[in-house]
Amino acid sequence: MSSALFPQHVIARKRDGRSLTRDEIAAFVRGATDGSWADYQLSAMLMTIFLRGMDTPETAALTEAMMRSGFVADLSNVAPPRADKHSTGGVGDKVSLHLAPMVAACGVAVPMISGRGLGHTGGTLDKLESIPGFCVNLTFAEYRTQLEKIRLALIGQTAELAPADKKLYALRDVTGTVESIPLICASILAKKLAEGTQVLVGDVKFGRGAFMKDKAKARELAQTLVSVANAMGTPMRAVLTAMDEPLGRAVGNALEVAESIDCLKGRGPADTMEVTFALGEQMLLLSKVAATKEEARRKLEASVASGAALQKFRELVAAQGGDVRVIDDPTRLPQARLKAAVAAPRAGFVEDVDAMGVALAALRLGAGRAKAEDKIDHAVGIGALVKIGERVENGAALCVIHASNEEALAEAKRMLTKAVVLGETSVATPMLIDEIVG
Numbered sequence: 001m002s003s004a005l006f007p008q009h010v011i012a013r014k015r016d017g018r019s020l021t022r023d024e025i026a027a028f029v030r031g032a033t034d035g036s037w038a039d040y041q042l043s044a045m046l047m048t049i050f051l052r053g054m055d056t057p058e059t060a061a062l063t064e065a066m067m068r069s070g071f072v073a074d075l076s077n078v079a080p081p082r083a084d085k086h087s088t089g090g091v092g093d094k095v096s097l098h099l100a101p102m103v104a105a106c107g108v109a110v111p112m113i114s115g116r117g118l119g120h121t122g123g124t125l126d127k128l129e130s131i132p133g134f135c136v137n138l139t140f141a142e143y144r145t146q147l148e149k150i151r152l153a154l155i156g157q158t159a160e161l162a163p164a165d166k167k168l169y170a171l172r173d174v175t176g177t178v179e180s181i182p183l184i185c186a187s188i189l190a191k192k193l194a195e196g197t198q199v200l201v202g203d204v205k206f207g208r209g210a211f212m213k214d215k216a217k218a219r220e221l222a223q224t225l226v227s228v229a230n231a232m233g234t235p236m237r238a239v240l241t242a243m244d245e246p247l248g249r250a251v252g253n254a255l256e257v258a259e260s261i262d263c264l265k266g267r268g269p270a271d272t273m274e275v276t277f278a279l280g281e282q283m284l285l286l287s288k289v290a291a292t293k294e295e296a297r298r299k300l301e302a303s304v305a306s307g308a309a310l311q312k313f314r315e316l317v318a319a320q321g322g323d324v325r326v327i328d329d330p331t332r333l334p335q336a337r338l339k340a341a342v343a344a345p346r347a348g349f350v351e352d353v354d355a356m357g358v359a360l361a362a363l364r365l366g367a368g369r370a371k372a373e374d375k376i377d378h379a380v381g382i383g384a385l386v387k388i389g390e391r392v393e394n395g396a397a398l399c400v401i402h403a404s405n406e407e408a409l410a411e412a413k414r415m416l417t418k419a420v421v422l423g424e425t426s427v428a429t430p431m432l433i434d435e436i437v438g
């Protein structure tokens with residue numbers, strides 16, 4: 001190793017405000033992957049990056065090195081175009097489940113590798129696993145073959161995918177360095193670009209229920225993601241979307257799968273479909289299967305109206321070992337033992353539904369994980385949730401709680417009564433799509 005690549009020298013150069021070279025960044029990522037840098041050196045490096053930042057070439061070099069720390073899928077067997085989307089995550093965000101088959105039904109292959117997510121509610125994989133038998137742990141060989149056959153796969157991260165991110169994310173989590181735009185960007189893109197997509201669309205959420213609370217910060221992340229993906233040769237756009245109230249009317253794993261199936265049957269909630277179409281349009285445009293937003297929208301709508309998207313979802317569930325009967329009969333999804341409505345204490349207009357309050361109630365019910373090793377209860381959550389702007393009568397249901405025990409039900413009821421605020425006058429439905437970056 002050249003002395004310039006000793007950990008202490010690389011750390012000191014960043015500490016002093018210099019831009020790092022590709023070799024220096026590669027040495028840092030190698031150090032994280034093979035253990036040749038000690039945890040204290042990796043942590044010091046993460047903190048200097050957090051404090052000093054990184055420019056686009058440095059962030060691209062970091063992303064590339066992290067991506068190449070593991071397996072990079074070769075999908076040359078899957079005919080182009082191939083597109084994927086990534087969401088920074090939000091409460092009730094089940095969009096991937098129905099968007100992926102809609103886009104696949106429009107002729108674009110969707111290779112989607114998702115994380116499990118340590119959120120208040122489960123991630124995409126947890127939602128899919130509420131379908132009895134559905135297997136998210138495919139090998140890369142199985143993933144490639146399935147993509148070739150049905151042009152759609154939704155699987156979990158394997159240990160070979162960007163292992164440097166696993167090490168660095170664990171250190172960031174305990175060193176106060178998670179909220180760094182270059183580190184977040186490299187972490188997201190290293191995994192997404194290793195899965196073999198040709199173009200990428202990001203859903204970067206901001207607001208109370210989002211990872212990024214602040215809109216300006218979310219925009220900065222969106223711009224960084226787009227610049228870095230483009231610099232690495234993967235066309236990308238990002239849609240900035242609000243996450244102050246939950247997306248749709250269901251929060252919880254099986255309940256969200258049922259809502260996604262409704263979306264595929266043309267009965268999806270308006271807000272969920274608005275975000276779905278905004279992301280799908282960009283996926284079709286970047287994939288060049290539509291020339292305008294309007295054409296892309298028409299194709300996506302037709303995929304639902306014709307039943308082609310629902311059929312793609314059926315193929316996906318069958319290919320990954322799930323019980324396809326849940327599609328026609330969602331009562332076959334896991335059902336909670338207890339169901340109870342939260343009654344409106346008076347008549348009025350829904351002024352607010354606090355996404356974080358709903359998320360914490362879902363977590364209390366067992367729909368998410370407080371710690372990585374926690375087990376999820378797929379059946380529990382919140383359904384039939386009112387939306388901001390709706391009128392409710394005295395005693396009408398604000399939502400229905402699905403619980404596995406009385407204590408959790410009582411506590412969730414208290415939390416949800418606080419999360420839903422009623423007012424005297426009608427309020428406008430909040431704007432969801434803020435901006436398209438890229």
Ligand code: URA
Pocket residue numbers: 115169178183184185187188
């Ligand atoms: N999601 C990721 O995968 N990585 C981050 O650093 C933040 C969100």
